[in-house]
Amino acid sequence: MMQVGSLRQLTLGSFVLALIPLIALLWQSQSDLAKVGQMTTLETRFVVDVVGDMQRLDNAVTDVERSVRQFAVLRNEQVATLSDNALEQFAVAADNLCQALSASPTCERLSEQLNQLADYRTIEDQLLLNAYLASVSNSVEQLRDDVEGAISQRVQLQQDDLNAMQAKQAWSTAMLVSVSLLLILLGSQLIVNPVNNLKKIIRIVAHSGGELPPLSRQAPKELIDVEKDLHWLYDRLQQLEHIRTALLRHAAHELKTPLASIKEGCSLLSENVVGELNNGQREVLSLLTASTHRLNTLVEKLLDYNLLLQQAQPKLVSSSPKQLVDACLEDYALAIQNRDVKVSIAPERAILDEELFRRILDNLVSNAVAHGAVGRPIDIKIYLNADKLVLDVANRGKRIAPESVATLFEPFIRGTEPRNDNVIGTGLGLSIVADCARLMHGEVHVVDVDYADVCFRVTIPQQEQ
Numbered sequence: 001m002m003q004v005g006s007l008r009q010l011t012l013g014s015f016v017l018a019l020i021p022l023i024a025l026l027w028q029s030q031s032d033l034a035k036v037g038q039m040t041t042l043e044t045r046f047v048v049d050v051v052g053d054m055q056r057l058d059n060a061v062t063d064v065e066r067s068v069r070q071f072a073v074l075r076n077e078q079v080a081t082l083s084d085n086a087l088e089q090f091a092v093a094a095d096n097l098c099q100a101l102s103a104s105p106t107c108e109r110l111s112e113q114l115n116q117l118a119d120y121r122t123i124e125d126q127l128l129l130n131a132y133l134a135s136v137s138n139s140v141e142q143l144r145d146d147v148e149g150a151i152s153q154r155v156q157l158q159q160d161d162l163n164a165m166q167a168k169q170a171w172s173t174a175m176l177v178s179v180s181l182l183l184i185l186l187g188s189q190l191i192v193n194p195v196n197n198l199k200k201i202i203r204i205v206a207h208s209g210g211e212l213p214p215l216s217r218q219a220p221k222e223l224i225d226v227e228k229d230l231h232w233l234y235d236r237l238q239q240l241e242h243i244r245t246a247l248l249r250h251a252a253h254e255l256k257t258p259l260a261s262i263k264e265g266c267s268l269l270s271e272n273v274v275g276e277l278n279n280g281q282r283e284v285l286s287l288l289t290a291s292t293h294r295l296n297t298l299v300e301k302l303l304d305y306n307l308l309l310q311q312a313q314p315k316l317v318s319s320s321p322k323q324l325v326d327a328c329l330e331d332y333a334l335a336i337q338n339r340d341v342k343v344s345i346a347p348e349r350a351i352l353d354e355e356l357f358r359r360i361l362d363n364l365v366s367n368a369v370a371h372g373a374v375g376r377p378i379d380i381k382i383y384l385n386a387d388k389l390v391l392d393v394a395n396r397g398k399r400i401a402p403e404s405v406a407t408l409f410e411p412f413i414r415g416t417e418p419r420n421d422n423v424i425g426t427g428l429g430l431s432i433v434a435d436c437a438r439l440m441h442g443e444v445h446v447v448d449v450d451y452a453d454v455c456f457r458v459t460i461p462q463q464e465q
Helices: 007-074 077-101 105-117 126-207 221-270 279-310 321-331 354-371 429-439
Strands: 317-319 341-345 350-352 378-385 388-395 443-447 454-461
Touching: 007 077, 007 126, 077 105, 077 126, 105 126, 126 221, 221 279, 317 321, 317 354, 321 341, 321 354, 321 378, 350 354, 350 388, 350 454, 354 378, 354 388, 354 429, 354 454, 429 443, 429 454
Parallel strands: 341 378
Antiparallel strands: 317 350, 378 388, 388 454, 443 454
16 A cells, blocks of 8 residues: 655645646647637638738729720720739739639639630620620629638638637646545645544543554555654553543552551540540540541542543443432531522432432532532522423522532542531532533533522433434
């Protein structure tokens, strides 16, 4: 298979190949233009010569008629000499004109009439002489018509040749321009195909899914080198992803065992199993217990995020959004006991993954409790918009800065505002929401509503996937 050279060589080669038909078209146009110029010159010269010969023939016939009539009256040898000269000039002019007209029948008749008129010395009958002169004049008049006809015929032939040349030029132009366009498309396709391949690879790398297409075989070597680099980058990212997943899994599980021991030890101390504690020791124990609970929450978040990364396909079934919301609010009963939670659920059934949707609810409600204004209501709305299920979770409080929205759903990104529970978050909650929505072919955004300061909106398509 032909190997394409460098991008510069391909560009220059395509440009040169595209110019070849255009150069051929230019050469043909110049050749046709030269033919037209030569044809115009010949036809113009023919017309000038024929018209000049016709004018000389008109003058000569006038001289012949005048001199012959003078001789018929005077019968003078000097006048006869003038008549012979006039007849000779007339014959020369007629011969030149007849040669240009290519054997016109009028020329043969005029030649016979000149032979008859050559014996003007012997003609005594004036009527016969007048008849000869009249016939010569008629023949000259007919020659004038023949000249006009010949000129018209030559003009028509020239016009036909020009039309044929114009049609040929149009056909050649269409063909050569088409060839040039095909060459341009072929050259551009050799660049567009590997570029599209690069875009496809970049999309796969960005979404970390799917098999990479094979390396292009017919492409500039610079683009092939870029493809090779992207393949290497994809393999490297896959390795890093496996390392990250393994690290999260092992770290979370390894932390579970000592964490359980610490929790058990705190429980034994708080129950005075090993002896009575004084106030200072109890205060230290309460801090230790709180830190243990916090660490347990972080480990569970890491496990949840790691499990989410490993989930490939959602299990979309017809579920009751109300039951999922009620179960979520029941788990958060203590956290929201001083909050007015307004719930509005329109559809009785919806197509979704129950586990993923429950994770979305858990994280959005937890976020609203942690960052919403204390004592202010939290709104949960579920409704249908066209062919999508929409979940809005809104709270009152400080609005999210516009510059923070772009990175809000990235993992391990924490907000700058303090939480109501004075706990440092993991930065995984909203990332889990975005990933869960993505797995159900949906998306999550921060939207502006008139009844709350912050609102997270999750949209999930309701068609069977």
